[in-house]
Amino acid sequence: MVARTDSGFAADGAVSDSDRWLSVIWKDVVGMVSRLQARIVKAAKTGDRKRMRGLRRLLVRSEAAKLLAVRRVTSNRGKKTAGVDGVKLETPAGKWQEARKLNRRGYRPKPLKRTYIPKKNGKKRPLGIPTMRDRAEQALELMALDPMAECTADMHSYGFRRKRSVHDAIEACYNALRLKGSAKWILEADIKGCFDNISHEWMTENIPTNRTKIGRWLRAGFMERGVFNPTEAGTPQGGIISPTLANMALDGLQNLLETNFGKRRKIHYVRYADDFIVTGETREILENEVKPLITGFLGERGLGLSEEKTKISHINDGFDFLGFNIRKISGKMRTRPAKSSVRSVKEKIREKVGARKSAKTDNLIRLLNPIIRGWANYNRHVVSKKIFGKTDHMGDDLAVGKKKTPEQIPEVDKVEVFPA
Numbered sequence: 374m375v376a377r378t379d380s381g382f383a384a385d386g387a388v389s390d391s392d393r394w395l396s397v398i399w400k401d402v403v404g405m406v407s408r409l410q411a412r413i414v415k416a417a418k419t420g421d422r423k424r425m426r427g428l429r430r431l432l433v434r435s436e437a438a439k440l441l442a443v444r445r446v447t448s449n450r451g452k453k454t455a456g457v458d459g460v461k462l463e464t465p466a467g468k469w470q471e472a473r474k475l476n477r478r479g480y481r482p483k484p485l486k487r488t489y490i491p492k493k494n495g496k497k498r499p500l501g502i503p504t505m506r507d508r509a510e511q512a513l514e515l516m517a518l519d520p521m522a523e524c525t526a527d528m529h530s531y532g533f534r535r536k537r538s539v540h541d542a543i544e545a546c547y548n549a550l551r552l553k554g555s556a557k558w559i560l561e562a563d564i565k566g567c568f569d570n571i572s573h574e575w576m577t578e579n580i581p582t583n584r585t586k587i588g589r590w591l592r593a594g595f596m597e598r599g600v601f602n603p604t605e606a607g608t609p610q611g612g613i614i615s616p617t618l619a620n621m622a623l624d625g626l627q628n629l630l631e632t633n634f635g636k637r638r639k640i641h642y643v644r645y646a647d648d649f650i651v652t653g654e655t656r657e658i659l660e661n662e663v664k665p666l667i668t669g670f671l672g673e674r675g676l677g678l679s680e681e682k683t684k685i686s687h688i689n690d691g692f693d694f695l696g697f698n699i700r701k702i703s704g705k706m707r708t709r710p711a712k713s714s715v716r717s718v719k720e721k722i723r724e725k726v727g728a729r730k731s732a733k734t735d736n737l738i739r740l741l742n743p744i745i746r747g748w749a750n751y752n753r754h755v756v757s758k759k760i761f762g763k764t765d766h767m768g769d770d771l772a773v774g775k776k777k778t779p780e781q782i783p784e785v786d787k788v789e790v791f792p793a
Contacts, residue, residue, distance in 0.1 A: 389466065390465070390466040390469040390470055391464065391465040391466040391469070392465075393469050394465035394466065394468050394469040395465050397440055399444070401437075402437045402440050402441055403441065405435065405437040405438075406432070406435070406437050406438050406441055406516060409428060409431060409432045409435065409438075410432070410516065410517075410519070410520045411520075412428050413425060413428045413429065413432070413517065413520040413521060414520045414523070414524060416428060417520065417521050417524040417525070418524060422581075425521065425581065426581075428517075429517040429518075429521075429581075429582070432516060432517045433476050433513050433514060433516070433517055433583075434476060436472075438513055438516050438517075439472045439473075439475045439476065439509075439513060440472050441512075441516065442472070442475060442509045442510075442512035442513040442516065443462070443468050443471050443472045443475070443509050443512075444468070445509075445512045445613075446462070446505060446508040446509050446512055446613070447462045447463075447468055447505075451502075451508075454502055455486075455502075455504070455505065456483065456485070456486050456502055456503050456504030456505065456507065456508075457483055457484055457485070457486045457504060457596050458483060458504050460504060460505055460506070461505060462505050471505070471506065471509060472509075474506070475509055475510060475513055476510070476513060480510065480586070481589060482503070482504075482506075482507045482510070482589050482590055482593045483503075483504050483506075483507060483593065484593055484594045484595050484596045484601060485501030485502055485503055485593060485594070485595040485596070485609050485611065485612075486501070486502040486595070486596055487499060487500070487501060487502075487595040487596060487597040487602075488500050488502060498610065499569070499610065500610050500611045501595050501609035501610060501611040501612065502611050503609075503611065503612055503613075507590070507593075507612075508612075508613055510586065511590065511612055511613040511614040512613050512614075514582055514583060514586060514587075514614060515613055515614045515617060517582065518580070518581070518582045518614070518617060519617060521581050522617050522620060522621050522624075523535075525621070525624055525625075526620065526621075526624050527623075527624050527625070527626065527627035527628070527642070527644065528627060529542075529545050529627060529641075529642055529643045529644060530620060530623070530624065530627070530644045530645075531545070531643070531644065531645045532616070532620065532644065532645040532646030532647075532648075533616035533617065533619075533620055533646060534620070539645060539695045539696070539751075540754055542643055542644075542645045542694075542695060543694070543695060543697055543699070543708060543754075543755070545641075545643045546643050546650065546694060546699055546708075547699070547706055547708060549641035549643065549652050550652060550688055550699065550701070550706060551706045553704060555639065555652070555688075556639035556640075556641065556652035556653055556654055556688075557654070557655075557687060557688050557689075558652065558653045558654070558655060558656050558658075558659055558685060558686070558687060558688070559650050559651070559652050559653075559659075559685065559686050559687075559688060559692050560650060560651040560652075560653065560659040560663060560664065560683070560684075560685050561650055561682070561683065561684050561685070561686060561692050561693075561694070562648075562649050562650065562651065562667065562678055562682075562683050563647065563648055563678065563679045563682035563683055564623075564647040564648075564671065564676050564677070564678060564679065565676070565677050565678060565679035565680075566607070567619060567623075567646075567647035567676060568607055568608055568609070568610045568615065568619055568647075569606070569607040570606050570607055570675050570676055570677075571606065571607055571608055571618070571619065571622050571674055571675055571676060572606060572673075572674050572675030572676075573588070573591045573592065573605070573606060573607075575622065575673065575674050575675065576591065576608070576618060576622060577591070579621075579622075580618060580621055587618075590608075590609075590612065590614070591604065591607075591608060592604055592605075593609075595609070606675055616646070619646070619647065620646075622674050622676075623644065623647070623674075625670070626642065626644075626649075626667065626670055627642045627644075629666065629670055630642050630651065630663070630666070633662075633666060634662075634663075638653060638654045638658055639652060639653060639654045640652065640653055640658075640663065645695055648694070648695065650692070650694060651663055651667070656685055656687075659685050660685060664678075664683075688700065688701045689701050689702075693711045693713065696710065696711055696713075696714045696751070696752075697709065697710060697711055697714075697752075697755060698710070698711045698712070707756050708755040708756060709755055709756045709757060709760060710752045710755065710757055710760050714748075714752070715760060715764065718744065718745075718748045718764070719764065719767055721744060722741060722744060722745070722767070725737075725740060725741060725744070726741070749761065
């Protein structure tokens, strides 16, 4: 039996690296990291920046955190995707050796591997895939950064945060708009190229983490078709630490709005990732006072509002947010699946069935069930009864082989609308 130290590492030098990895007591490792993170939270709440820095260094140097960082990047869905170096961590020995290399002096990240995924508007979103080593280094720094980010985050920020989801954001919208005397106007805001345009200088000066590492990650560049491309702005989508960096860049907007307006003008703010809404008493307040304030806040971070997606709507006309339509009908709030979401799932099912016309029924059902179940579970918390009923009738058309002309089939973006 392999002996173990308090840090979770095997102590016997005669055993192999594979045995060392397999002998780690993960419950103890998680406990050690959690206790250090709790101490960081206490220091952050008291404003003791010196203690925060000391605890951060203690955490990233700990063997327990290094082990946990490697386990995270080798146990998620991206573990089979290599970076530009083609290296994967698939063996216990390789994972153990990688943990021993983390947080060493002289570390320099490699360029990202560039790929593209489709967006709703038909365009493609660039995705950068770091190497396994870079992912592990980012996961290690994120363990120390995440507690600090949670202490400074906006109350109504729901994207890329633990124990928060899209449905929490929709509930916050409902609470802000449901009453008879609630705000009637909504500023639907969208940040133009949020991940691509965040200022490197702002992040290195304001993010409380290792400045050398974060600077190198931001300027690592990417490889596309064998050609190196430098990055002068933005944080790469695909990195483990990128969502937290983007969240921290946007945190503070809620406090800014509350400081300038309070609640006397019914200003409420709800954000999920880079999509957010702001409610207001009148259209003029949102157009002439709130929007310029937001523009100035974003400008300091190298960002700006997307003119094509940013608009002001009345609650009686409704607005779409995170795949839902929120609207007041006869003075009552109604939150339903957005039409674009319904069209998207119908087109997705139609494509799956059309591509497998000769498939066995049980195989086709097995293929469609995750799609149908995922969409239904995503929308079952809102007013969806009639929409579910109408969507059910789509099966009748598919069963009898009813064909539609290209003009009858709506153009729908081929995107995943279900939560991960």
